[in-house]
Amino acid sequence: MSEPTQSSAKLRVLVPAERIKARIDELGRQISSDYSGPIILVGILKGAFIFMSDLARVIDRPTRVDFMGISSYGNSKSTSGEVRLTKDLDMSIEGLDVLVVEDIVDSGVTLTYLIHLLSQRRPRSIRIAALLDKPDRRMRPIKVNYCGFEIPDEFVVGYGLDYAEDYRNLKDICVLES
Numbered sequence: 001m002s003e004p005t006q007s008s009a010k011l012r013v014l015v016p017a018e019r020i021k022a023r024i025d026e027l028g029r030q031i032s033s034d035y036s037g038p039i040i041l042v043g044i045l046k047g048a049f050i051f052m053s054d055l056a057r058v059i060d061r062p063t064r065v066d067f068m069g070i071s072s073y074g075n076s077k078s079t080s081g082e083v084r085l086t087k088d089l090d091m092s093i094e095g096l097d098v099l100v101v102e103d104i105v106d107s108g109v110t111l112t113y114l115i116h117l118l119s120q121r122r123p124r125s126i127r128i129a130a131l132l133d134k135p136d137r138r139m140r141p142i143k144v145n146y147c148g149f150e151i152p153d154e155f156v157v158g159y160g161l162d163y164a165e166d167y168r169n170l171k172d173i174c175v176l177e178s
Contacts, residue, residue, distance in 0.1 A: 009167075011174040014156060015149055020131075020173065023148045024051070027129065028058025031099065031146060038062040040098045040123075044114070045069040045087060046168070047103030050160035051131040051148075055101060066091050070110050083113040093123040099146075103160050104132040108140035115142070132156065132173070149173075 031039070038061060043052035045067050056063055069087030098118060105111060111128065118126055129146035136153045151173075157163050158170030167176070 010177040011157070011167075011170075012177055013172045014151065014154070014175050015159075015173040017159075017171040020148070020159060021054070024054050025058050027146050027148060028055060028060070031055075031129065032058075032060040035061050035097055037097065038064065040091070040093055040096050041065045041101050042089065042093075042098055042118070043067045043101045044103070044110075047160045047162065048101045048131070050168070051103055052101040055129065064091070068114070070114055083110050085117070093118065093121050096123050098123045098126045100126065100128045102128060102130045104134065104156070105130045105142060105144055106134045106137045108138050108142040111142045112140040131159070132161075 039059065041052055041056055041059075041063055043049055043065065046069075049067075052065065056065060066089045067087060068089060069085065071084045071086050100111070100114065100118070102111065105128070115126060115128075127145040128143065130144045131148040133144050133147045133150045134153055135150060154175045155163070156173050157167035157176050158172050158174045160168050161173065162168045163176055167174070
């Protein structure tokens with residue numbers, strides 16, 4: 001069976017764009033009230049770039065942004081269990097408040113690895129903001145401090161999330177149905 005292309009795939013809207021925007025506004029207000037000083041937003045590439053962009057604009061605190069690339073999926077719909085660092089931070093986070101911005105928390109394998117790695121760099125604090133959380137898939141315990149939406153165990157694309165590098169440009173979060 002051939003893999004679906006963006007033009008031929010069957011998509012079902014799970015979270016429409018209007019709900020995404022409203023929830024990000026709420027998260028921005030909550031984050032702004034929880035921090036008293038500057039925040040370093042660390043976006044996890046590639047999926048979190050749209051979420052982080054929108055979130056950064058609604059946080060009412062001085063922010064800096066940096067990115068990390070972490071991979072555990074490749075072109076598959078499930079994690080390989082092996083985590084690779086594909087891009088490291090460009091700045092030091094020592095003594096600073098770090099907010100890791102992730103598109104989706106699934107198994108917890110990638111974020112467990114990432115939090116351990118960042119903790120060794122001695123930031124003042126590390127918290128996690130995730131657009132989506134799939135707790136039913138959790139293999140490792142991880143605390144999401146700021147969650148956009150808890151979703152069922154379905155494969156989703158859109159709003160930065162992809163399948164084999166396609167679908168990131170969709171405004172809604174959609175279930176990719178086979």
